[in-house]
Amino acid sequence: MSELSGKKFLCFVGEDYEDLELWYPKLRLIEAGAEFDVAGQDAGRKYLGKHGYPCVSDIGISELRAADYDGLICAGGWMPDKLRRDSDVLRITREFSESSKLVAAICHGGWIPISAGIYRGVKVTGSPGIRDDLVNAGALFEDKSVVVDRHFVSSRKPDDLPDFCREIIRVCRG
16 A cells, blocks of 8 residues: 555646646655646646646646645645735635645745745745745744644745655554
């Protein structure tokens, strides 16, 4: 049996997502035995990453229920700045947190949990570009490759992806 057999993960996607921050966790978690859905504004729509890599969404954001998943991945890029304005994205993110399910954010992906209002008092890291946003949201910022606080996992940048995914798997293995 694989490490994450029977687990199901969700990642948001939109234009200008950070290519590696979506694809590396997706492939690594599938490799560990998990199922993985990518949710965009519209199901079946193709989105281009910052570096031009395409991703087709499996499901529309408005159709999502956190109860159907074990964890949420918030990839970075410029996409989170747009998606954090979507009330369904914020609702779903809050549902994950309220259920003590994994909320994992890397780089600028932290903008989504910030706007969902779930980072107050949580130890996190993220891109230096959103450090002030994290602190102003009440998060406790640490400049490390990965920070784990209960069901929250966060990392700073694509170079941190091995640490990020290792901790996602560790937190969700149970």
